[in-house]
Amino acid sequence: MQIHRSEKCVWQNRTAEREENDLGLQDDRMSGNIQDIARLITRLLLKGDMPQYTLPAAEADYTEADQLFKKVIGLADEGDINGAENELLMNMEEDDPDYLELALTFYLHLNDMDVDYLDDHDYSREEILDGLKSLAEDWGVTGLEIGRAHV
Numbered sequence: 001m002q003i004h005r006s007e008k009c010v011w012q013n014r015t016a017e018r019e020e021n022d023l024g025l026q027d028d029r030m031s032g033n034i035q036d037i038a039r040l041i042t043r044l045l046l047k048g049d050m051p052q053y054t055l056p057a058a059e060a061d062y063t064e065a066d067q068l069f070k071k072v073i074g075l076a077d078e079g080d081i082n083g084a085e086n087e088l089l090m091n092m093e094e095d096d097p098d099y100l101e102l103a104l105t106f107y108l109h110l111n112d113m114d115v116d117y118l119d120d121h122d123y124s125r126e127e128i129l130d131g132l133k134s135l136a137e138d139w140g141v142t143g144l145e146i147g148r149a150h151v
Helices: 005-046 064-077 079-092 098-111 115-120 125-138
Strands: none
Touching: 005 098, 005 125, 064 079, 064 115, 079 098, 098 125
């Protein structure tokens, strides 16, 4: 049997579509795993459901943690995701639950970003997962397993 050129193009296009759909499903699964891990860390350590670090209405009322949060979210939104994560890690206060919630909210903020935006700025969902894993370990949480993601 001979495959005609037009049939070959259709087959290649369908293969590419399937691969793209598979990557989309993998990204959705990874994103869901990230949310599950953040939720679990929050329940274990903060006794809440999901982290929701929020800034006070008046900038005059900002704590050092609030200023850090504003800075790292701004850097990430401007595309300097690696710089934002570095800033976060350099300024974390150990054993301060506000900083834990800040970091969890930061990683969930990154998780909400489009995969193309992350790729364009040299970041990935895997790095978000690694950040959560490191954060959990710093707070004494190890051996977590959610779906295919291990923390």
